Amino acid sequence: MRAENARALDALFAPAGVAVIGATDRSGSVGRAVFENLQCGYTGHLLPVNPNRETVFGVPCVADPSQTEKPVELAVIAVPAAAVPDAVIASARAGCRAAVVLTAGFKEVGGDGVEREKELARLAREHDISVLGPNCLGVMNTALDVQLNASFASAAPQPGKIAFMSQSGALCTSILDYAREQRIGFSKFISFGNKADIDEVDLLHYLAEDEQTSVVLMYLEDLDDGQRFIHLARRMTGRAGGKPILAIKTGRTAEGAAASASHTGALAGTDEVYEAILAQAGVLRVDTVQELFELASAFGTQPMPAGNRVAIVTNAGGPGIMTTDACVRQNLSLARLSEETRDTMSKALPDNASLRNPVDVIGDARSDRYQVALDGVLADEGVDAALVVLTPQNMTDVEQVAHVVADASSRWPDKPVLASFMGGTDVAPGVRVLRDMGIPHYSFPENAARALAAMTRYRRWVDRPETEERIYDVDRGRAHTVISAALAEGRASLLEPEAIELLTAYGLPVPKTGLAASAAEVERVCAEVGLPVAMKVASPDVLHKTDVGGVELNLATIDEALAAFERLTARVHEHVPGADLRGVTVQAMAPKGREVILGAVRDPRFGPLVMFGLGGIYAEALKDVAFRLAPLRPLSAERMLDEIRGSAILGQFRGAPAVDRAALSECLQRLSQLMVEFPVIAELDMNPIILHDDGVLAVDARVVLTQPVAE
Missing domain, CATH: 3.30.470.20 (ATP-grasp fold, B domain)
Incomplete structure (x- = not known):
């Protein structure tokens, strides 16, 4: 699929009616799980389709999705893999504009599964139906007017502003369980599986215009179209009011580069390609699920900071120092508090409180001191964000401090506030308050600093100056001649003099260079390029010249150059017998640098x-x-x-x-x-x-x- 507009997937996320093909009340079946999930909240028409059942949970069942007078726009398919093509065709003929294929047994199993998936993709195009999957968990939309849970997950997420999409269905179930514990809500939750039709770019296209979504999280195993992804993600992230995209990309290996002939090829492993794609798209890459949701918690609840100047408010000196170190390591700047700010705080804080950054309200602090400190630093024009650290002391009312943090955040809605209540059981009541009030919480300040640093990086991305690609005046004809000559000889590489000429045609700075195939030509080329020179073997059979001793430098006289010519040719014949030696490259010595x-x-x-x-x-x-x-x-x-x-x-x-x-x-x-x-x-x-x-x-x-x- 190639979504041309954001509404192309409305039938997937907000269908007027849903047909469940393979619906059943048989215990332990996918068809039962997805039908039950849809019954728990979905606001549209629900149609069970199964020729072997008269009813499913009391709802009349039909043999074909066309056997209803009510509109059905989405088909959820939970039948064996061999029956999926017929189910897709029947769904399209019944007026469905989208289908979710939960069934496994396609390209992920190899063999016939690969061909089966190609057939599924062909049917999607032929019948103009958008297909999610196969081999996926399904899709969820928590909007109150839809409440769609077209999946076989054990429970639906609570509503929120975060959209999550994943190639891995198994990971999705773990994420849902983790999110419930962390009180993280979702706007959309999508498992897209094998991507036979709908891919991550199609989904991004929809989410870019989805008013319910403010942050997008992605779990990626591969990308099929890097340029298309970059184009859309840049448009989505690269503007004020845009939507941050956070991604885990697995597969940090480089075995595919092992056979490369160049240094660049050897260095460009699979992960380096994706690193480049994500960087150019403005996507923030993370390494773990924990980090993904730590960042999402901040991006989903807090405004973007105007800069990287952070103020720390703490009730303990040691954790304050730890937080300072963490901020510095993350390239955050410790804000310089104004004299006015310090004077204001000094009137309400004890004499032994530290009024410089970090602001230490002392271990016996109650919520009133936190309020004074937070109001003070957030009012300071030199502060872009606040990081609140609390350690539980005997006199600390963690719940009340949490309410103070949330209240301060609401009074300064343009500055992000993050919290780290360090501990476990003792701080749990306060942590619940923070999460309920939309304040991102982190067990340790290092994690909070990392999340805040990611927000500042994203802000710099949004504020970057827009630049267009420059097209330089080059000699394409000369470059074409050089390459064509090599190809005409059946060669898969250029000799160095040819490579130098190619670079020259494109305005890349190179030294004076010539090719010498004999002693007489060595003298002539040396005179043309000027002494001292470097000399290198020129052979299509020798790509890495230093490996065969094929380079001589700082040849200051003709005699030295002639002697080097003899040595170089002898070494090539010794190390690469039968090599096609075209001579030596003679090049003016470059200055040191x-x-x-x-x-x-x-x-x-x-x-x-x-x-x-x-x-x-x-x-x-x-x-x-x-x-x-x-x-x-x-x-x-x-x-x-x-x-x-x-x-x-x-x-x-x-x-x-x-x-x-x-x-x-x-x-x-x-x-x-x-x-x-x-x-x-x-x-x-x-x-x-x-x-x-x-x-x-x-x-x-x-x-x-x-x-x-x-x-």
Whole structure:
């Protein structure tokens, strides 16, 4: 399915009537569980469909969903896999615009199941019916005028502002149980299973316009269309009043990169692709279900902070220090309280209270001190958010303090307030009050700081300047000639001089370079590029030149260059007998500088992926890289520079000035344009790129092409 408007899934979430195909009152069956769930609240017409039953729980049963005069827009299908196609056809003919296929036994089991699922997808298109599943738990809508629970879950969630969607149905049941304990409500709860038709992007399209939903949570195992996901998620998250998307993406492995020919390909494992997709979409990625709901609790109840300045209010010095450390680690800034704020608090707090941030109201504090401190810090224009920490003392009325926290939050609706009542049994009554009053609570302040930091990151995303992709003036004809010549020879890679010429055609900075196939040509090329030079073997059979001793540097004279030519050719024949040696690449020596890597790889599903990271021979060992999908916008290129752990080397470093970030960003964007305009390029490395005093220089390049089709 490709939803063209937000109303395309109305029949799934708010149907005028529901037919349950496979409805039964047989104990332990899915058909019974889903029918009972629909009976418990659904406001529309409910039709059991089963040719072997006259009634189901007292409701007259029909053999076909068309045997009713009342409108039926949604079919919930709980029949064996082999019977699903006929059920879908019957549903469509009865006027159903959507179907939920709960049945398993499709592509997840392999073999015939794969073909069965392809047939299901074909039927959905052919009969113009939107299909959720198969192999899913179902769908729920808690809106009071709908109250739809078209699932076989054991219980429905309470209403809320959070929408949750998951590929895993089994995870859904665990989430529902956890959410009930944590008093977390949902607007929509969706298990979409195998995605034969409706996928996560279709669902996002609907939720983007759903007035009941303010936050979207996702559990993803894979994405089928990264570019489509980015486009919609950016539109959904990237504006004031937008809806945050929080996601768990499983499968952090990189085995698929093992056979790559380039550094970039080896570094671009499955997880790196998804990391790039989620980053460009403005989606906040989390690692655990606990973190997902800790963040959702804050996003679903609190306003976005204007900045990252946080005030801490505590009744204990040690936890106050712990909270401070946690905030600093999360790149939150401890707010500087104004003199006016401190003066106001000093009139009501004891002399031994700490009036600086964190504000310590002392261990014997009752609710009145918390009220003074919270009103003080929230009124301060230098404070963007408040984090309240409580440890249970003998005189602490935790319930009353919780009410004070909630009241203060309501008086300052533009500033988020998060709480950490540390403990267990003693603080439980206060925690219940906080959750009932919509104040996110965390057992430990580190978790609260993490949630608040995520909110500030999202706010920065929303406030980012919008930039459009830049299209540079390049020589596409020259690039086409270089690539065509290699393909005409049946080669799947470019020689380095060809790669350098390709980069030159796209305006990427490279040293003067030439190819020498003989001693005489070595002398000629050295004269053209200028001494000193670097020399490297040029052979389509040698991709990693350093592995065969195929690089010589700082050759200052013609004699040194000629001797190097002899050594290089001998080494190639020794290490790679029978290699197709085209000569040596002769290149003007680059100035000294810091080394980074720029690269690109073409993902078979999502298209070209651009990479930036620390470079040189340790690129794969360090694995300090950032990825984005092409086409690359200027802001995305800039953020890639900041994302690597070693980004400090781009600034002033050991007495050297900061590098030319603008030139480096432009290189990334030109590389992105090259990958978009030449789909035949499978992998590309520029490693290293030298960052020197006068700019940047790509001194080594490797280009792998898709294998040419044999004629």
